[in-house]
Amino acid sequence: MTGTVYIASDSTAQTYSSGHHPQAGWWQELPAYFTSNVTVANRAIGGRSSRSFVEQGRLAAIRVGTRPERFAVEALRSIRSLRTRPA
Secondary structure: OOEEEEEEEOOOOOOOOHHHOOOOOHHHHHHHHOOOOEEEEEOOOOOOOHHHHHHOOHHHHHHHHOOOOEEEEEEOOOOOOOOOOOO
């Protein structure tokens, strides 16, 4: 298989520098599961929801580059903070 896998996600997948070690985005381990013929292109960015990812044109930019041999992985979630913690 040859192609590109695009990651569209939030801080759970974003790239963290070595200064944040051992913190890492889940995508940073993903290339190990593919041959060198597959490129993993991370477009994840922290603080984004599925709505802001779309509204800021980030998803459209990925879709422009996709072809049959390219895949997009969308892993966006919603984070809601609690005002009080449950007991």
